Amino acid sequence: MKKLHVIKIGGNVIDEPKELEKFLSDFSRISDLKILVHGGGKVATELAKRLGIEQELVNGRRITDAETLKVTTMVYAGLINKQIVAALQSKKCNAIGLSGADANTINASKRKVKDIDYGFVGDIESSGVNVEMISVFLENDITPVFSAITHNGEGQLLNTNADTIASALAVALSKKYDVQLNYCFEKKGVLRDVEDDGSVINIITQNSYKDLLSEGVIFKGMIPKLDNAFDAIRNGVSAVMIAHSKDLITITNGNGNTGTKLIA
């Protein structure tokens, strides 16, 4: 199996032009097959504010009404996606920007209303990732760059969490490739002490994760990320790395002392 890196870049990196530039330079140098996944950072929130569209967050997730969907589609699939693609092209990486609607790469279902109506938010089922189509790109040396927008196959675009897109891609593509899933953000990894950048936990297993949870070491926003990551590992992904965006080259080269590595 060919090695494939699925790499999620965090919003805080997207908000910093210099860090993003460095990250994209490093990304373009990865010689294995690769896929980039991004959300939108603060840009979508700022645009919504300028347009007077109120934004509501529940448990860190954006409630997506029709107007907010337009804003996220413009910012994620339009502005940020095309800026990233143009930057990668200038670095001789043959990137293609995609939403899940493009070439029907990712199908999702509108989240059912239980306690909360999340609006036009899409959840991806395991059959939702179009492995054959994404392989056409990879086998033609085209590097997919996914924005956090999917569709339901019936004409409706849907907002979908970028972490979830990355793990769904990683799991589905692990049938055909040896996939490493990499979450790159502004911290050096999962920290034992949020205030101390030197307290990176280098390896977390499914068992040690349970201990860290019960000890209260893992902080709030990190829990869905790690839950997703272990789901991915249980479903065929060979390893998940959580690391600083500056360490992309090191973690994709397999250096075990950088960032946090999640294993079964």
Place this chain on the structure above:
Amino acid sequence: MKKLHVIKIGGNVIDEPKELEKFLSDFSRISDLKILVHGGGKVATELAKRLGIEQELVNGRRITDAETLKVTTMVYAGLINKQIVAALQSKKCNAIGLSGADANTINASKRKVKDIDYGFVGDIESSGVNVEMISVFLENDITPVFSAITHNGEGQLLNTNADTIASALAVALSKKYDVQLNYCFEKKGVLRDVEDDGSVINIITQNSYKDLLSEGVIFKGMIPKLDNAFDAIRNGVSAVMIAHSKDLITITNGNGNTGTKLIA
């Protein structure tokens, strides 16, 4: 050579949800290879207005400063492109939305400043269209949907007239395919009398075009469209149709009595 239709859809159709829906249904039924090209209609102008970004038009062309480029990238390559792609997917047409940066499909150069500084506007040279890459999509039954955004290969996105993109694609792809270029808009063709929808001129040759120009029959906004069209014919495109968006099926089926057909 396989038949290929390059189809430009006008902004006024994009602004009318019902007409757009009908047009996309017809488009999805074309069994030949096909490519769709679109601009943004009034949506970009309205968004710029809501954001307080002043828009300046010179000879019908938008002056594209940095803020305006962001707006057009969001609207053309983001919102409208993805809405069209999602709609086509729901009609079982395997569409992929592209800017010229995506898979490096269309390279352009920033227009040199002479009398007027158009800002981030790109002109396409004949070598700017990546025929091999676009063929990868066509040969894999993927239908490209181009927005009016290109790039210069050095990381800069550029605003590019959608009519120009359509003719540049048609000319470049005519080396490999039997290309018909179709401009679909809200009139039944080139009219002898702008006020009379029944006055469609069915055929215009290069010679009769000169006569129509000197008689003042061809109206202002139509001149660059027809100039582009005859350029395309001189450079390998087999025919150019100018017709109402409602007549898409008829003109792509080769019925000679609908719309205006331009020939050498």
